[in-house]
Amino acid sequence: MAKNDGAVIRAAGVVVFDPASAPGSSERRFLAVHRPHRADWSLPKGKVDPGEITPCTAVRECDEETGFRVRLVSRLPTSRYQAAGEPKEVDYWIGAVRQDEGFAPDDEVDEIRWVPVTEAAEFLTYSDDAELVRLASSAPMTTPLIVLRHGKAMRRADFDGDDDADRPLSGRGRGEAKRLVDVLDAYGIERVHSSPFRRCTTTVGKFAKSINADTVHEHCLSEAGHIEDPHRSAERAVELLLQPEPTVLCTHRPVLPTVLTAITEHLGLAPTAVHEDPHWDARLPPGGMIVIHREWTPEGPRAFSVEQHTLPR
Numbered sequence: 001m002a003k004n005d006g007a008v009i010r011a012a013g014v015v016v017f018d019p020a021s022a023p024g025s026s027e028r029r030f031l032a033v034h035r036p037h038r039a040d041w042s043l044p045k046g047k048v049d050p051g052e053i054t055p056c057t058a059v060r061e062c063d064e065e066t067g068f069r070v071r072l073v074s075r076l077p078t079s080r081y082q083a084a085g086e087p088k089e090v091d092y093w094i095g096a097v098r099q100d101e102g103f104a105p106d107d108e109v110d111e112i113r114w115v116p117v118t119e120a121a122e123f124l125t126y127s128d129d130a131e132l133v134r135l136a137s138s139a140p141m142t143t144p145l146i147v148l149r150h151g152k153a154m155r156r157a158d159f160d161g162d163d164d165a166d167r168p169l170s171g172r173g174r175g176e177a178k179r180l181v182d183v184l185d186a187y188g189i190e191r192v193h194s195s196p197f198r199r200c201t202t203t204v205g206k207f208a209k210s211i212n213a214d215t216v217h218e219h220c221l222s223e224a225g226h227i228e229d230p231h232r233s234a235e236r237a238v239e240l241l242l243q244p245e246p247t248v249l250c251t252h253r254p255v256l257p258t259v260l261t262a263i264t265e266h267l268g269l270a271p272t273a274v275h276e277d278p279h280w281d282a283r284l285p286p287g288g289m290i291v292i293h294r295e296w297t298p299e300g301p302r303a304f305s306v307e308q309h310t311l312p313r
Helices: 054-066 117-123 127-138 171-186 198-210 223-228 230-241 256-267
Strands: 009-016 029-035 040-042 045-047 068-083 086-100 111-116 143-149 191-194 215-217 247-251 289-297 300-309
Touching: 009 029, 009 054, 009 068, 009 127, 029 054, 029 117, 029 127, 045 054, 054 068, 054 086, 054 171, 068 127, 068 171, 068 289, 068 300, 111 117, 117 127, 143 230, 143 256, 171 198, 191 198, 198 215, 198 247, 223 230, 230 247, 230 256, 247 256, 256 289, 256 300
Parallel strands: 009 086, 143 247, 191 215, 191 247
Antiparallel strands: 009 045, 029 040, 029 111, 068 086, 143 289, 289 300
16 A cells, blocks of 8 residues: 655554444444454554545445445544554544435455444553544534645647636646546535636536535636735635535635635634644645635634645655
8 A cells, every 4th residue: 555755654543433423422322343354343444546536446345345425524634653563643524414325344344333432442452542532522513614626737838829717728737627526525524615717616526516516716716807906805715614514625826825814813723834834835735725614603613623734745
């Protein structure tokens, strides 16, 4: 399986709660899996496939191991430990059940079980897993706002059109647009907002089609609109932040600092306040994204956690 350049084994998993048990209930239950080759009870998780990013890994592994299709809700801490003498990092989320496809036992996982949260420490083989369940059980339900930079575009020098708004994605960018379908679906995105420039609408177009959603064109989030009125660009970013539906906002690199500054100032975050990441970097690469998990309070949204992802080359 894939390792990163630092020889760290990368994996991802989820804490899934029984949708029939209410948050805060003393009867709330989480999903555990039994792995016969390790003779342990643990959480659904697995290694990252080549070309995959960890949110997609978490959703895929939960589906393969348990038959439950989930969407990612709140981000949880990364688990770090030694596996067979090699460093391993496992990214975790709370997974909200979308569909039960049916459990099929195999050599990897031969049994799954709903376990009361109160019994996690005694039931699970690993104390780190029990701690994740404890943290997840007290975490709020959140909805994501994804700020996405469009995929790799044709170089300006190679474009012979009259209007830069028509400059298309490159072949690599079209590939990134295809891969983003699974990424955005992992977070259960329902609303698609985009600069009307072709390189942005194409980046999110396949995903919008996959969920039968319209792409809402936002002139103020285009490069031209931002030059005309950067204040309006910032204002619109905050307006989208305040709408609770799971949303993706696709824009351009020159617009990102304005968008992210407006969002962080409204949330009361410093530019460096990201979940387990030393920086909030507005210089996203093509297809890069920042995911803000929003908790809803009477005063408005609060950032419960923030994560940043780059599509592997």
